[in-house]
Each structure stands twice: as structure tokens, then as C-alpha cells.
Amino acid sequence: MGVVITRRGHSGAHRFAKPYTSRACRPTGMGLKGRDLVSIKDLSKQEIESIISAARRHIPVAEGKRTSTLLDGKLLALAFFEPSTRTRLSFETAMLRLGGRTITIADPAVSSVAKGETLSDTVRMLSGYADAIVVRHPNEGASRLASQVSEKPVINAGDGAGQHPTQTLLDLATMEEHFHTLSGLKVVLMGDLRYGRTVHSLAYALALFGAHLVLTSPPALRIPEHIRSDLAEIGADIREEADLRRAVQDADVLYVTRIQKERFGDLAEYARVSSGYRLDPSILEEVKPSFIVMHPLPRVAEIPSEVDSSSHAAYFRQAFLAVPVRMALLSLILSGQPGPGGG
Amino acid sequence: MRELKITPIKNGTVIDHITSGFALEVLRIIGANNLDKESTVSVALHVRSRRMGWKDIVKVENMELSPQKVNAIALLSPTATISMIQDFKVIEKRPVTLPDHFTGVLKCPNPNCISNQGEPIEPEFDVVHRRPLALRCRYCDRYVDDFLPHLKTR
Ligand SMILES: Nc1ncnc2c1ncn2[C@@H]1O[C@H](COP(=O)(O)OP(=O)(O)OP(=O)(O)O)[C@@H](O)[C@H]1O
Numbered sequence: 001m002g003v004v005i006t007r008r009g010h011s012g013a014h015r016f017a018k019p020y021t022s023r024a025c026r027p028t029g030m031g032l033k034g035r036d037l038v039s040i041k042d043l044s045k046q047e048i049e050s051i052i053s054a055a056r057r058h059i060p061v062a063e064g065k066r067t068s069t070l071l072d073g074k075l076l077a078l079a080f081f082e083p084s085t086r087t088r089l090s091f092e093t094a095m096l097r098l099g100g101r102t103i104t105i106a107d108p109a110v111s112s113v114a115k116g117e118t119l120s121d122t123v124r125m126l127s128g129y130a131d132a133i134v135v136r137h138p139n140e141g142a143s144r145l146a147s148q149v150s151e152k153p154v155i156n157a158g159d160g161a162g163q164h165p166t167q168t169l170l171d172l173a174t175m176e177e178h179f180h181t182l183s184g185l186k187v188v189l190m191g192d193l194r195y196g197r198t199v200h201s202l203a204y205a206l207a208l209f210g211a212h213l214v215l216t217s218p219p220a221l222r223i224p225e226h227i228r229s230d231l232a233e234i235g236a237d238i239r240e241e242a243d244l245r246r247a248v249q250d251a252d253v254l255y256v257t258r259i260q261k262e263r264f265g266d267l268a269e270y271a272r273v274s275s276g277y278r279l280d281p282s283i284l285e286e287v288k289p290s291f292i293v294m295h296p297l298p299r300v301a302e303i304p305s306e307v308d309s310s311s312h313a314a315y316f317r318q319a320f321l322a323v324p325v326r327m328a329l330l331s332l333i334l335s336g337q338p339g340p341g342g343g
Numbered sequence: 344m345r346e347l348k349i350t351p352i353k354n355g356t357v358i359d360h361i362t363s364g365f366a367l368e369v370l371r372i373i374g375a376n377n378l379d380k381e382s383t384v385s386v387a388l389h390v391r392s393r394r395m396g397w398k399d400i401v402k403v404e405n406m407e408l409s410p411q412k413v414n415a416i417a418l419l420s421p422t423a424t425i426s427m428i429q430d431f432k433v434i435e436k437r438p439v440t441l442p443d444h445f446t447g448v449l450k451c452p453n454p455n456c457i458s459n460q461g462e463p464i465e466p467e468f469d470v471v472h473r474r475p476l477a478l479r480c481r482y483c484d485r486y487v488d489d490f491l492p493h494l495k496t497r
């Protein structure tokens with residue numbers, strides 16, 4: 001029998017040891033400083049709002065129009081146990097824009113991981129070096145484990161098919177920037193609703209804000225029953241609509257996800273399912289003027305490039321907002337400050 | 344209707360009202376094949392029960408059950424009762440109770456879960472639904488409602 005890790009005691013901040021009960025028992029109004037972010041469910045609605053509004057203040061710094069030294073002297077560990085250039089670079093950019101520094105495990109093949117070190121040991125070591133740790137890992141629950149082992153805050157940057165809460169935050173920030181509200185939005189979620197990790201936490205968060213959800217996916221990739229029942233529990237308004245053209249009628253947002261090849265054992269099945277899953281640009285002729293198309297990127301063929309120049313395309317703005325949203329999160333967790341002073 | 348189909352024991356534990364057909368699993372959970380050499384284990388399968396129709400019974404001499412084992416039995420057979428026998432008398436009898444949280448009883452059915460990767464942790468589950476019983480992995484959020492294949496004693 002191995003050494004059993006005991007949960008670390010932590011003064012002040014709640015450590016989210018219990019994924020589904022944490023919100024209920026957490027004292028409110030104590031800020032995000034020193035906290036972990038493992039699942040979007042770790043955050044209350046007000047906390048999500050505070051991150052989104054803080055992100056707005058970071059935009060000029062993210063654009064390079066202003067400079068900031070808010071995180072001067074802080075060190076962020078980027079523990080990437082699987083490749084993800086985009087997410088890693090956006091965290092690194094966010095930290096550097098705030099005057100902080102980063103250390104990186106970028107290639108697990110050449111790191112101690114390849115020598116068989118456990119995640120627990122690697123994280124414990126990093127938590128001695130850095131002020132916070134960002135974890136991307138191929139196994140579901142890896143960030144939860146990291147948060148139990150680490151003395152320092154852990155931010156989940158995607159664990160297997162599990163959670164990816166910072167993606168959800170930037171998705172929400174994109175909608176909020178465009179519509180100035182999240183409540184009452186009609187959001188169509190399209191694509192892989194079964195395995196797509198971004199979509200489950202996004203659906204949860206949108207439901208929390210009172211958005212109406214319309215789900216459209218190939219039959220093989222429908223949303224799992226347990227996710228549906230989670231959503232029902234928080235009173236989500238959801239319906240399924242197989243026909244995309246009908247689904248986007250008077251919708252505000254179409255959120256397109258990738259259908260991942262690696263989820264299919266059978267490549268012919270993948271080809272069959274994915275070939276039918278492409279946004280037909282003519283659909284955009286009938287949508288509301290304020291309608292936007294979002295995508296977590298990288299895309300494969302779900303959105304033809306001719307949509308890029310349309311006023312409805314919001315996915316590049318969404319990709320940019322990854323930086324200010326992560327800046328806001330890092331500021332709040334590492335310094336307790338929402339953003340650069342002076343508004 | 345007091346009938347003991349099997350020899351009374353002086354000291355030990357009786358697990359009664361086991362869901363019919365699960366006695367062999369209960370034996371596996373309690374580790375019946377590596378008990379004290381002096382212990383007799385008796386098993387009654389498919390016994391008439393007024394309350395349950397049919398049930399199984401397991402009696403083990405000179406053994407007390409750890410809370411983890413009681414939890415594992417509760418997962419398989421929520422109707423089970425556990426009686427402590429001392430000097431041929433029942434000194435304590437209680438139904439198994441389902442805790443809100445299980446540690447180290449089940450393995451996570453998700454092969455990609457971090458709890459299945461040789462990390463120094465015990466799998467942990469929260470009870471998310473009682474009737475029917477459903478648990479959720481604290482690491483990967485996976486639901487489990489079919490416990491037998493995932494018991495750690497297997
Ligand atoms: N000395 C003993 N040796 C072996 N088994 C015993 C002994 N004394 C009691 N038992 C068993 O322990 C369990 C609890 O005993 P108890 O006398 O309370 O049974 P009961 O009257 O059948 O109650 P119930 O079936 O409602 O739990 C029963 O299964 C009984 O057969």
C-alpha cells in the first residue's frame with residue numbers, strides 16, 4: 001500500500017476538496033486570492049462575473065497599449081504534460097504582460113515524467129518553486145489531484161476529457177463583451193457534445209447565467225445523460241434540435257466545437273460523422289444582425305474560411321480574449337487585485 | 344421462527360439479509376480465504392426470509408469487519424444487517440448504512456482517470472443519488488452505478 005496523501009490544510013482559502021459540495025459550504029465574498037480553479041463549478045456566479053469584469057480592465061495591457069507590473073516578482077509554473085501550444089502560450093503571455101515570470105514543463109517526453117515520476121511528486125516539487133501552477137494533463141482528475149498535493153494555487157488548463165474552466169471563462173467573456181449580458185441569451189451548442197470537454201462546462205456556466213441552450217449534434221455525439229441531469233438540477237433551459245438551420249433561428253450565439261478524431265475507434269465512422277458537420281455559410285443569411293459564431297480553435301473543417309470575414313465571426317476575438325481573461329484570473333489568484341490600477 | 348440452519352458461533356460476525364446471490368461477493372469482500380486458521384466461515388445461500396423473500400447469510404468466527412468492508416457490503420447489498428456475536432449472544436445488531444463518501448472501496452471505472460495511474464492516492468467517490476444508488480468519482484466526475492466489477496477486492 002502506497003503513501004496516502006492527506007489533504008493539505010490551508011489557512012484562509014477553501015481548497016475545493018469536494019467537487020460538488022464546495023460551493024455550498026464555502027464562505028462567500030473572500031475573493032479568489034490563493035484559490036484553486038479546477039472546475040468551473042468551483043466558482044460562484046458572482047466570482048465568474050468578477051473575473052469577466054476584471055478581464056475588461058486587462059485588455060489595454062493585453063494589447064500592448066499599456067504596461068503593467070502587477071505580478072512583478074511572481075513566478076508561475078506551466079506544467080504541461082501534453083502538448084497544447086495555444087493554451088500554454090496564452091498563460092505565458094498573460095503572466096509576462098503582468099510583469100511576472102514563468103517556468104515550464106513543455107515536453108513531458110524529456111522531463112522527469114518520462115522517468116516515471118508521479119504527478120503528485122512533480123507537482124509537490126513545483127509547488128516549492130513557483131507561486132501558482134497551471135496544469136494540463138492527459139488524465140481526467142489530474143488537476144484535482146494536483147490541487148490536493150500543491151501548497152500553491154492550481155489552475156486547471158485541461159485534464160483529459162475532463163474540465164477546462166479557463167476556456168469556459170473566456171467563452172463567457174466573449175459573449176458578455178458582445179451582448180453586455182449573458183442572461184437570456186439563446187446559445188446553440190453544436191458538434192461533439194458527448195466528449196467535448198469545453199462544451200460541458202460551458203453549458204453549465206451558461207445555464208447558471210440563465211441562458212437558453214439549444215443542442216445540435218450527430219446522434220452518436222449527443223450530450224451524456226449525467227451532464228443533462230446536472231444541468232437540469234440547476235434549472236437549465238435546454239432543448240435538442242437536429243436541424244442546424246432551425247436551431248439558429250433567432251439565436252444569439254452558435255458555438256461550434258471540433259469533432260475529435262481520436263474519440264473514434266473507427267476512422268470511417270469519424271469521416272461519416274465529421275463530413276456532415278460543417279457550418280453552411282448560407283445559414284448566416286437568416287440570422288439576427290448581432291448573431292455570433294464562436295469556436296474554441298483550432299478548427300479543422302467545421303467552419304469554412306469564408307465565414308472568417310463575416311461580421312458574425314467571433315472566434316478570433318475569442319482567441320484574443322484568452323489573454324486578458326487569464327491575466328484577470330492570475331491577478332486575482334496571485335495578488336487578490338482585479339487588474340492594473342487606475343481602471 | 345428461530346431457526347439456525349448452521350452451527351452457532353461463540354464469537355464473531357453474522358452478516359444477514361444479504362441480497363440473494365451476493366454471499367460469494369461478500370466472502371470476497373471480507374477476505375474469507377485468508378482468515379485466522381481457527382475461524383469457521385459458514386454460508387447459507389437462498390434462505391427463505393419473511394422480509395425479503397430470499398436472502399443469503401454469512402457467518403464468520405473471530406472476525407470484526409473494518410468500516411471499509413462494511414461500506415463495500417453496503418454498496419452491493421443495502422439490506423444487509425451485521426450482528427456481533429459474543430459468547431453465543433447477539434451483543435450488537437445494525438443495518439449497514441451508506442456513507443456519503445467512499446474511499447478506497449471502488450476503483451474508478453474510467454481507465455483514463457488519474458486515480459488509475461499509479462498515483463499515491465485512494466479512489467474517492469461521493470454518493471450523488473441513493474435510490475437507485477449512484478456514485479461519482481471525486482477526481483474525474485465519472486458516474487458509477489454498477490459496483491460489482493469495480494470493487495477493489497476483486
Ligand atoms: N450464536 C450465534 N451463532 C451464529 N449466528 C447467530 C448466533 N446468534 C444469532 N445469530 C444470527 O445473527 C443474526 C441476528 O440475530 P437475531 O437473534 O437478532 O436474529 P433475528 O431474530 O432473526 O433478527 P432479524 O432477522 O430481524 O435480524 C441472525 O441471522 C441469527 O441467525
Ligand SMILES: [Mg+2]
Pocket residue numbers: none
Ligand atoms: Mg432473522
Ligand SMILES: [Zn+2]
Pocket residue numbers: 141451452453456457458480481482483484485
Ligand atoms: Zn475517476
